[in-house]
Amino acid sequence: MQEFLQYLFSGVTNGAIYAVIALGFSTLYSATDLINFAQGEFVMLGALVLVTLWSQAHLPLWAAFPLTVLLVAAFGMVFERVAIRTVRKPSPILLVLITVGASIFLRGVAMLIWGKDAYSVPAFSKTQAIEIGGAYLLPQSLWILGIVVLLVVGLNLFYHRTLTGKAMQACAINKRAASLLGVGTQKIALLAWGLSAGLGAVAGVIIAPITMSSYDMGTMLGLKGFCAAMLGGLGNFWGAVVGGVLLGILEAMGVGYASSSLRDAIAFFLLLLILYARPTGILGKASTQRF
Amino acid sequence: MERARSVKIVGGVLLALLAVCWMLAPAAVAAETYKIGGLFSVTGPASFLGDPEKKSMEMFAEMVNAAGGINGKQLEVVIYDTEADPTKAVSFANKLIHSDKVLAIIGPSTTPATMAVIPEVEKANIPFISCAAGNKITLPVKPYVFKTAQSDIQAVATIYAYMKTQGIKKVGLLCVDDGFGQSGKEQLLEQAAAYGITVVAEESYGKTDPDMTAQLTKMRLAKPDAIVCWGTNPGPAIVARNAQQLQLNIPLYMSHGVASPKFIQLAGDACEGIMLPSGKIAVAGLLPDGQHQKPVLMDYIDRFNAKYGSGVSGFGGYAWDGMNIITQALCGTNGDKAVLRDRIENMKGLVGVSGTFNFSAVEHNGLGSDSFVMIKIQNGTWALVD
Numbered sequence: 001m002q003e004f005l006q007y008l009f010s011g012v013t014n015g016a017i018y019a020v021i022a023l024g025f026s027t028l029y030s031a032t033d034l035i036n037f038a039q040g041e042f043v044m045l046g047a048l049v050l051v052t053l054w055s056q057a058h059l060p061l062w063a064a065f066p067l068t069v070l071l072v073a074a075f076g077m078v079f080e081r082v083a084i085r086t087v088r089k090p091s092p093i094l095l096v097l098i099t100v101g102a103s104i105f106l107r108g109v110a111m112l113i114w115g116k117d118a119y120s121v122p123a124f125s126k127t128q129a130i131e132i133g134g135a136y137l138l139p140q141s142l143w144i145l146g147i148v149v150l151l152v153v154g155l156n157l158f159y160h161r162t163l164t165g166k167a168m169q170a171c172a173i174n175k176r177a178a179s180l181l182g183v184g185t186q187k188i189a190l191l192a193w194g195l196s197a198g199l200g201a202v203a204g205v206i207i208a209p210i211t212m213s214s215y216d217m218g219t220m221l222g223l224k225g226f227c228a229a230m231l232g233g234l235g236n237f238w239g240a241v242v243g244g245v246l247l248g249i250l251e252a253m254g255v256g257y258a259s260s261s262l263r264d265a266i267a268f269f270l271l272l273l274i275l276y277a278r279p280t281g282i283l284g285k286a287s288t289q290r291f
Numbered sequence: 292m293e294r295a296r297s298v299k300i301v302g303g304v305l306l307a308l309l310a311v312c313w314m315l316a317p318a319a320v321a322a323e324t325y326k327i328g329g330l331f332s333v334t335g336p337a338s339f340l341g342d343p344e345k346k347s348m349e350m351f352a353e354m355v356n357a358a359g360g361i362n363g364k365q366l367e368v369v370i371y372d373t374e375a376d377p378t379k380a381v382s383f384a385n386k387l388i389h390s391d392k393v394l395a396i397i398g399p400s401t402t403p404a405t406m407a408v409i410p411e412v413e414k415a416n417i418p419f420i421s422c423a424a425g426n427k428i429t430l431p432v433k434p435y436v437f438k439t440a441q442s443d444i445q446a447v448a449t450i451y452a453y454m455k456t457q458g459i460k461k462v463g464l465l466c467v468d469d470g471f472g473q474s475g476k477e478q479l480l481e482q483a484a485a486y487g488i489t490v491v492a493e494e495s496y497g498k499t500d501p502d503m504t505a506q507l508t509k510m511r512l513a514k515p516d517a518i519v520c521w522g523t524n525p526g527p528a529i530v531a532r533n534a535q536q537l538q539l540n541i542p543l544y545m546s547h548g549v550a551s552p553k554f555i556q557l558a559g560d561a562c563e564g565i566m567l568p569s570g571k572i573a574v575a576g577l578l579p580d581g582q583h584q585k586p587v588l589m590d591y592i593d594r595f596n597a598k599y600g601s602g603v604s605g606f607g608g609y610a611w612d613g614m615n616i617i618t619q620a621l622c623g624t625n626g627d628k629a630v631l632r633d634r635i636e637n638m639k640g641l642v643g644v645s646g647t648f649n650f651s652a653v654e655h656n657g658l659g660s661d662s663f664v665m666i667k668i669q670n671g672t673w674a675l676v677d
Contacts (some may be wrong), residue, residue: 003508006537010505017501116338118525120557129536136504136536211501212525212557216336220499255505260494261468 005135007256015248016144020203021225022240024196030235031168031192037099040222041106042197045072046204047213051119069201076197077190110215118212144206152237231271233284242282324367328387330398335374340400343607344422345370346599351614361621373399377407384408388415397613398422418632422609429655437655439612439645441662446547447478449568449663451486463492463515467522475521475546491515504533523548528557535561551604568663570605570645574673584642591644608644
């Protein structure tokens, strides 16, 4: 029982990390119908900018956090303006390829700026691991879960209750129709990129105390976050949380009850099974309803 | 018209002359210097090895040149970045051999790249000193292939010998799922019986995994007397933190792969009490004054820090030792590669950064068990065990 709980906590820790990254994917997808494969690199930027602001500029963590998010969000907007909007014939596959290229580019630039070493930052709260039934959970995992839930509630309110949020959804469903109805589609796309880059930065900042931050951390995390988003249903915010936590728990149980050398294989095999049974993800709506 | 044409002809002749000069120039310079090639993974996944190796090699050459070179000839180093890619390593090795015409090659930094380069240097009969740790590099012995890095064999032997004195009988292994972890695991499994140790658990983790508590929890069920974690940063730092989080209270041993100050910085207070084998460089200042290796180590560290500020590690020492061996053997050979090789093979008692080298016809690594020392992390810094 003690072991089961510990596997569960380990899974929740990893899963919450995947979930917060999955949110970034879903945010952009909800507004632009795009999948950004540089999302993992936005996470990496968030973590490394935080490291710089905290250790070089000596800002306290509570001040460095929002500043990091603003900086990376601004970078996301610049990226949209420079690399996405300027494409003359924007077909989905071309834009996705641009984001793949951007991820390689960002990794290279980050290696030049921050070097190849890993960095660590302190946890948000200084307390020891919390003991529950003989198993231990890091307070930082609770911080991550709490922030993820807050973000999901906020994002749902924004997308369903505000005019801008509804306009964003309209753009994703049909850009031309939205434009005909007076929605500034270019501004919306810019805003969506800023939002998803900012969310990536939030992910980087809150996971930096658990993982170490380095220039190459984004690739695998981005991939796992993408899987989590797919698993829960792309574009569905609660789905991102469910998908992320489920993926994390599957991995941890794979380690605990099968073999640690098979953990990725087990997790991804179950992922395939779930997607086979429900191609739209656990909480995703059938795509026919959207278009 | 006629005039324009003659201008063109003159211009053409001048260009051709320039091209000839440009082609001859390197050859003319080469005759005045001893060229030594370097192949290091300066960027890419193994940059933590290649970067200090490149710096150390350049530093050694500068030092020799400032002192007047070897037999009046300056050393010239030609270094290529292999990015830890065996294919690139082979093509750069060919470039060094055929186009740069070097006397000897130091590197590559990783075992796969080294194994890929060996057939090329064997064909060309170029003395070759690898900076990679793999045992198969010099086993079996190949005439022109040497290496300066300590290997897993000596690291594992050092850990197990120490464990035996501590009465540890059962160990759990937690290895990273890459080549470094794999090769360490092989040695850990192979040598265990010789020290009366049983391996009761074998787990692995991914290089960028954010949390390893599941593996450690599973391992706790097997009740090992100690856990050995085999990996390079940042994985072992996360393992150390997770072990603290779980309050495991099982002694934790690491590999020589984390014997750098970066590990302490990353793991914070979670690394207190962790033990690992290390080249003497991490604890050079703690060695007793009479220790035979201390002056060599202190000299290397002072020079590296003076030039690059920080980042001194045992890895750079592999290239430093390689240069040391080559330049000592090079004296008076007049650049004859076969003589150079013979003199390296017969070299005895050369005190280097990694240990004392005693080469022979059957031993092309030359390092003994004195190349590692068991260290412990205490109060956020290294301390010698015992």
